[in-house]
Amino acid sequence: MKKFLLALFTTFCLATNLVYANPIIDKAFHNKQSDVQVQGVGKVIKILSDDNKGSRHQRFLLKLPSNLTILVAHNIDLSPKIEDLKVGDSVEFYGEYEWNNKGGVIHWTHHDPRKKHKDGWLKHKGKIYQ
Numbered sequence: 001m002k003k004f005l006l007a008l009f010t011t012f013c014l015a016t017n018l019v020y021a022n023p024i025i026d027k028a029f030h031n032k033q034s035d036v037q038v039q040g041v042g043k044v045i046k047i048l049s050d051d052n053k054g055s056r057h058q059r060f061l062l063k064l065p066s067n068l069t070i071l072v073a074h075n076i077d078l079s080p081k082i083e084d085l086k087v088g089d090s091v092e093f094y095g096e097y098e099w100n101n102k103g104g105v106i107h108w109t110h111h112d113p114r115k116k117h118k119d120g121w122l123k124h125k126g127k128i129y130q
Helices: 002-019 023-030
Strands: 036-047 057-063 069-075 090-098 105-107 121-124 127-129
Antiparallel strands (some): 036 090, 121 127
16 A cells, blocks of 8 residues: 555656646746756747757757747767657757747756766657757
8 A cells, every 4th residue: 555655646746846846937939038957848849940050959849848949059079969759759858048029948958078067968759959
């Protein structure tokens, strides 16, 4: 019985966490804030072409549980690209939020070789990219 209750409690906490995983991003968006370190999860709704000007970035749009849409710009010169990413996939992230009127951008989803910025990451299908 204890194992069942623990499993039920854990499932509830995880489900609640997924629904409310991004209140910091929602607040930053509504307050037009940038340079905010955030962690969350979203569903891929569109995969964009890689940005190959300057530092190369993999780009895709995530819809957050709050329905806010954000752009992820993942530096693929410093971190591996998510090769098997598909629309509908879930992606967890830890990075820096930058406000824009379309929902914002998450970047710094990689390690910082200079050790001047917090290391970020993406997690897709159990694999961490940083």
